[in-house]
Amino acid sequence: MNFTEQFPVLNNYIYLDTAGSGILSQSIQQWRKAHDEQFVQEGSKFRLYQADFLEDVRDHVARFFKAKTENTFLVQNFSIAFNAFLDGLDRSHRFLILQSDYPSVNYPIESRNFKSIEYAELDENLEQNILNKVRSFKPSILTLSLIQYINGIKIDLDFIKKLKQEYPEMLIVADGTQFCGTESFNFEDSGLDVLLSSGYKWMLSGYGNGFMLIKDHVNEHLYQDRIDHALPQEPFLKHKKLLTLCFEPGHLDTLAFGTLKQSILHLEQLGMDVIEKRLHTLSELAKKAFTERGLLTSDVAQRTTHSTIFNLKSDEALIKRMRDAHVLFSPRGAGLRISFHFYNTEQDLEKLLQIIDRA
Incomplete structure (x- = not known):
């Protein structure tokens, strides 16, 4: 499949940076232009039906990830939602987190006065490291x-599901920003209790939206x-529940969240099963080639399965x-990070390997 017509940036670059930022399609650009033109022409009238508009976006997000609509919240990005989530927790919680995880995951936990925090080592034995720590530390929340x-490095989702079955009282909270949009995912059937994500990476929905x-x-x-404090009774707020007021305060941008819906429609049109299979193939080809050239650290090279992000x-x-x-x-850590999405090809990998082999 050729995606250069929908994604013109592919005509100018070998785009291996979706882990840094996803790209926008021509069709979404046209939708966004029509959206803003309507705002220009109608002013406040344009916002009369924004509640129904956003509820429709919520329905699409919930359907895409097989979650409950009433438990789906539209947020500006992962970090804002995660900080709001942490502020809603009792400080008696005991957190297990990963060494060297994303700063927007670890820092908000570390900087709050929770009862205790311990770390699982992030290496080729990640799942066993987590299990050992859960058994010895007995956290109330794994994040x-x-x-x-x-x-x-990608966590084994089957491991997460088994871990939840073994420790049902422990909450498992996940950042899906580098995951959502890469494969089919059934949230209700997963071992996760909470999934948060920005939309600007693999969901390809630009900035200012997440869920x-x-x-x-x-x-x-x-x-x-x-919970004992009366909720607002003003007509424009009385339909909102407590968690909606906490996670969706103020006005939400219909341009940003409308883009998220359009991206979901595009991903569904392509087929998440097709996307998942394509990424699996690219991951295996790339991992084999990079391992043969000694370009990967041992913790990545020794794992059985991997994502399409490589350092x-x-x-x-x-x-x-x-x-x-x-x-x-993107330069990251001690090396350079490259990543493949569905619009990348085996030819992109071959061109990259040719560049590497010139040394």
């Missing part, structure tokens, strides 16, 4: 990124100090060759 932003999905029982853990050992000469060849990537 982690489903895919690690620096090296692309938060929770299970029914999570309600009893959040904002318990407010390659590099030097200034390789970085210059890649930039000269119009390859878009």
Whole structure:
């Protein structure tokens, strides 16, 4: 499949930086232009039906991830929602987090006065490390990124499901920003209790939108100090429940969240099963080629499965060759990070390998 017509940036670059930022399609650009033109022409009238508009977006998000609509919240990004989530928890919680996880995951936990925090080592034995810590530390909440932003290590979702079955009282909270949009996912059937994500990476929906999905029982853990306080009774707020007021305060941008809906429609049109299969193929080809060239750290090379995010050992000469060849990537950690989405091809990988092999 050729995606250059929908994604013109592919005509100018070998785009290997979706882990940094997804790209916008031509059709979404046209939708956004029509949206803003309507706002220009109608002013406040344009917002008369924004509540129905946003509820429709919520329905699409819930359907896409097989979550409950009433437990789906539209948020500006992962970080805002995650901080609001943490502020709704009692400080008696004991957190287990991963060493070197995304700063927007670890720092908000570390900087609050929760009872205690311990860390699981992030290496090729990640799942066993987590299990050992859960058994010894007995956390009340496990929080982690489903895919690690620096090296692309992906948690085994079957492990998460079994872990939840073994420790049903422990909440499992996940950052899905590097995961959502890469494969089919059934939230209600997963081991996760909470999933939060920004939309600007693999969901390809630009900036200013994200979502938060929770299970029914999570309600009893959040904002318990407010449940006896009367909710607003103004006509424009009286239909909102407590968690809606906490996670969706103020006005939401129909441009941003409308873009999220359009992206979901596009992903569904392509087929998440097709996308998942394509990414699996690219991941296996890339991992094999990078391992043969000694470009991966041992913790990544030794894992059985992997995402399409890789951190390659590099030097200034390789970085210059890649930039000269119009390859878009991100410096991360001790190397350079590249990532493949469905619009990438085996030819993109071959071109990258040719650049690497010139040394």
